[in-house]
Amino acid sequence: xxxxxxxxxxxxxxxxxxxxxxxxxxxxxxxxxxxxxxxxxxxxxxxxxxxxxxxxxxxxxxxxxxxxxxxxxxxxxxxxxxxxxxxxxxxxxxxxxxxxxxxxxxxxxxxxxxxxxxxxxxxxxxxxxxxxxxxxxxxxxxxxxxxxxxxxxxxxxxxxxxxxxxxxxxxxxxxxxxxxxxxxxxxxxxxxxxxxxxxxxxxxxxxxxxxxxxxxxxxxxxxxxxxxxxxxxxxxxxxxxxxxxxxxxxxxxxxxxxxxxxxxxxxxxxxxxxxxxxxxxxxxxxxxxxxxxxxxxxxxxxxxxxxxxxxxxxxxxxxxxxxxx
Ligand SMILES: Cc1ncc(C[n+]2csc(CCOP(=O)(O)OP(=O)(O)O)c2C)c(N)n1
Ligand SMILES: [Mg+2]
Numbered sequence: 391x392x393x394x395x396x397x398x399x400x401x402x403x404x405x406x407x408x409x410x411x412x413x414x415x416x417x418x419x420x421x422x423x424x425x426x427x428x429x430x431x432x433x434x435x436x437x438x439x440x441x442x443x444x445x446x447x448x449x450x451x452x453x454x455x456x457x458x459x460x461x462x463x464x465x466x467x468x469x470x471x472x473x474x475x476x477x478x479x480x481x482x483x484x485x486x487x488x489x490x491x492x493x494x495x496x497x498x499x500x501x502x503x504x505x506x507x508x509x510x511x512x513x514x515x516x517x518x519x520x521x522x523x524x525x526x527x528x529x530x531x532x533x534x535x536x537x538x539x540x541x542x543x544x545x546x547x548x549x550x551x552x553x554x555x556x557x558x559x560x561x562x563x564x565x566x567x568x569x570x571x572x573x574x575x576x577x578x579x580x581x582x583x584x585x586x587x588x589x590x591x592x593x594x595x596x597x598x599x600x601x602x603x604x605x606x607x608x609x610x611x612x613x614x615x616x617x618x619x620x621x622x623x624x625x626x627x628x629x630x631x632x633x634x635x636x637x638x639x640x641x642x643x644x645x646x647x648x649x650x651x652x653x654x655x656x657x658x659x660x661x662x663x664x665x666x667x668x669x670x671x672x673x674x675x676x677x678x679x680x681x682x683x684x685x686x687x688x689x690x691x692x693x694x695x696x697x698x699x700x701x702x703x704x705x706x707x708x709x710x711x712x713x714x715x
Pocket of ligand 1: 511542568
């Protein structure tokens with residue numbers, strides 16, 4: 391695929407709409423959670439949109455992704471139904487997973503979205519399985535795991551780097567280094583370099599600016615093309631940042647008082663995207679404003695319909711417990 395800046399007008403609008411949808415979805419969930427309207431435990435992805443969208447723009451339904459506990463952005467980018475996701479987060483019966491998974495277990499196998507995941511480091515082994523399936527069946531599919539800086543220290547992740555190389559899989563590990571694992575700074579907890587870890591296992595590696603959709607899109611194109619054409623696994627490391635706390639309710643005492651404000655002012659992936667496409671006159675501000683308005687209305691509609699939707703019935707308690715063969 392062409393470099394990000396050579397994308398067609400339509401493709402750029404799709405990319406922006408996906409990033410804007412993630413942002414508004416997360417801002418709305420933040421608002422609704424703070425008001426006490428959402429049950430459970432929620433981790434928001436706002437600020438990290440360029441990663442999910444930069445990669446998933448290259449994928450289709452034969453490709454698989456595995457996500458993390460911070461999974462809404464990956465799910466939206468991979469094409470999960472946004473209204474179904476909102477209903478799921480509200481625990482409604484018609485949610486994407488019947489209201490039984492909630493924020494941390496959103497999945498849609500028909501879209502190749504293997505799931506958000508409450509277990510840190512659990513995604514990497516999953517994509518080895520998905521990539522082995524794609525390779526064995528010759529589907530041409532690739533499998534991508536998004537993993538945090540904290541998850542990158544899990545043995546499961548490092549074992550998966552090895553397995554991906556040994557099996558020569560169409561697999562890509564995307565290390566989303568947002569600077570923290572809960573409240574622990576990655577500068578303190580991650581030994582050595584992420585890229586060197588990948589090299590140590592024989593993976594092709596890339597370092598990319600996680601705030602810049604176009605940079606991510608181009609690196610993703612290269613790694614995905616390598617995987618699709620039988621060139622084996624890759625690791626992509628990027629620095630990025632979350633706009634909210636680790637979880638909703640996090641007082642963020644470990645972050646400097648002005649850290650988030652500075653991030654929003656200087657490193658917001660949506661602002662960077664807008665600057666880039668308007669500077670180069672590929673799109674104009676009005677194109678993007680129109681999307682902003684449409685997405686705002688869409689997300690408000692999702693919340694309204696989620697609030698009006700039915701909860702699962704008592705009789706639903708024992709369904710989906712066992713697989714029927
Ligand atoms: C195996 C396991 N250990 C610990 C936890 C608790 N936990 C949940 S999120 C998290 C931090 C993960 O940090 P990172 O991988 O950097 O992802 P981020 O939250 O920054 O997106 C931890 C330790 C868990 N869910 N699973
Ligand atoms: Mg992190």
